[in-house]
Amino acid sequence: MLRYAPHAPRTVTTRHNAIGALRVRTSTPTRARPPDRSLTSIADAPSSGRPLGYLLGEERARSIARRASGPLTLDVTRAVVFLTQHCNMACAYCLSTAHAMPRWSTGALRDLLARLAAGGARHVQWTGGEATCHREFGELVGTAARLGMAQSVSTNGTAPPRVYRQLADAGLGRFFVSLDSLQPRRFDTLTGTHGKLGRVLTAIDALVRHPAAHVTVNVVLTPARVASLLARDGRPLRALLGWLVASGIDDFKLLPASTSPLALPAEFVATCSSLVPARFGMFHHRLATLREGGHGFGPERPRLCHFALDDRAFDSQAAWPCVIRLREGAAPLYRLDDPEPVQRAQLAEFVSSDRSCDPLCRRHCFDLYRELNERTDALLRGEPC
Numbered sequence: 001m002l003r004y005a006p007h008a009p010r011t012v013t014t015r016h017n018a019i020g021a022l023r024v025r026t027s028t029p030t031r032a033r034p035p036d037r038s039l040t041s042i043a044d045a046p047s048s049g050r051p052l053g054y055l056l057g058e059e060r061a062r063s064i065a066r067r068a069s070g071p072l073t074l075d076v077t078r079a080v081v082f083l084t085q086h087c088n089m090a091c092a093y094c095l096s097t098a099h100a101m102p103r104w105s106t107g108a109l110r111d112l113l114a115r116l117a118a119g120g121a122r123h124v125q126w127t128g129g130e131a132t133c134h135r136e137f138g139e140l141v142g143t144a145a146r147l148g149m150a151q152s153v154s155t156n157g158t159a160p161p162r163v164y165r166q167l168a169d170a171g172l173g174r175f176f177v178s179l180d181s182l183q184p185r186r187f188d189t190l191t192g193t194h195g196k197l198g199r200v201l202t203a204i205d206a207l208v209r210h211p212a213a214h215v216t217v218n219v220v221l222t223p224a225r226v227a228s229l230l231a232r233d234g235r236p237l238r239a240l241l242g243w244l245v246a247s248g249i250d251d252f253k254l255l256p257a258s259t260s261p262l263a264l265p266a267e268f269v270a271t272c273s274s275l276v277p278a279r280f281g282m283f284h285h286r287l288a289t290l291r292e293g294g295h296g297f298g299p300e301r302p303r304l305c306h307f308a309l310d311d312r313a314f315d316s317q318a319a320w321p322c323v324i325r326l327r328e329g330a331a332p333l334y335r336l337d338d339p340e341p342v343q344r345a346q347l348a349e350f351v352s353s354d355r356s357c358d359p360l361c362r363r364h365c366f367d368l369y370r371e372l373n374e375r376t377d378a379l380l381r382g383e384p385c
């Protein structure tokens with residue numbers, strides 16, 4: 001079981017959120033943060049001058065380039081673990097809950113963590129489904145922490161605040177919380193639930209006040225959602241951005257749902273650019289990507305993907321070269337019960353194949369993965385990354 005550190009009572013105030021649609025208990029976002037303990041060890045890139053997270057850190061590109069030019073191994077620096085397909089929400093754009101897999105056994109999860117750590121993995125990203133729905137999640141976080149791995153989780157924010165505090169106390173450093181709307185009825189419609197918005201806002205507030213938690217809010221956009229945010233002269237968009245900026249979170253990002261292509265109108269981009277301070281580095285980085293057309297890449301060839309040399313996604317049966325391919329229903333890279341030579345051969349074949357021929361990579365690859373590949377290519381050519 002997790003051991004919960006007692007928290008001193010905190011002063012909270014009750015205020016209307018930016019759109020006056022819901023009363024939210026929240027603290028004043030003035031916390032003094034200690035250094036982020038979660039990912040600095042794997043290059044959160046203070047030295048690179050790119051405050052955009054470890055995926056774009058120079059050390060990470062160097063690590064991948066080293067792996068690409070050395071003997072091929074199955075070891076990774078980072079792993080995404082697809083913990084469960086179960087979720088207590090039903091978002092229309094969700095692909096994760098359709099990812100069928102047998103339940104993990106606790107033994108298999110512990111084995112995977114031990115194998116990853118023994119191979120030098122330094123970061124686990126927990127995802128699903130809703131990871132907090134997994135009964136042993138707290139224990140697994142404790143296990144990974146004892147193995148010395150930094151951890152992050154994608155969550156819909158519906159677990160009780162004490163659970164998030166316990167997870168942060170146990171060593172989970174980064175929380176990516178989904179929040180698509182601040183309007184209760186719209187939130188219910190988007191998530192296929194009833195009355196859970198208050199819970200999510202309370203969870204975000206609890207995390208913001210935890211000194212060791214780094215909080216990023218993910219806002220998923222569809223064309224219909226963009227139109228609704230721009231309705232009434234853009235008031236809903238301004239209200240959402242205003243709340244996010246004032247909430248005390250560390251960063252936030254807009255993510256296009258992969259189920260429908262997205263083009264952002266100029267007024268949407270202009271409103272975002274003018275209202276969101278530059279300190280939200282990931283937000284501005286992703287906004288620039290969306291402005292240029294969002295996910296995917298063009299047909300220029302060849303386009304190799306080195307990503308799977310250093311980072312892989314795992315479900316209870318198999319490994320994928322990235323979480324995008326797992327979610328989008330691609331065939332796995334290898335099965336976990338394949339003999340190691342087979343796993344290595346399939347990894348070698350994948351990383352030497354031209355991804356521009358693959359419709360799924362062409363359509364869905366993320367900006368961060370593309371940039372990491374480009375920087376790795378530059379290093380492999382002997383250029384500075």
Ligand code: SF4
Pocket residue numbers: 087088089090091093094095096097128129130155156178191
């Ligand atoms: S909260 Fe996440 S996992 Fe759950 S239904 Fe929504 S998108 Fe899917």
Ligand code: SF4
Pocket residue numbers: 305306307321322323324325355360361364365366369370
């Ligand atoms: S989607 Fe992107 S990161 Fe994933 S395998 Fe394809 S090219 Fe690589």
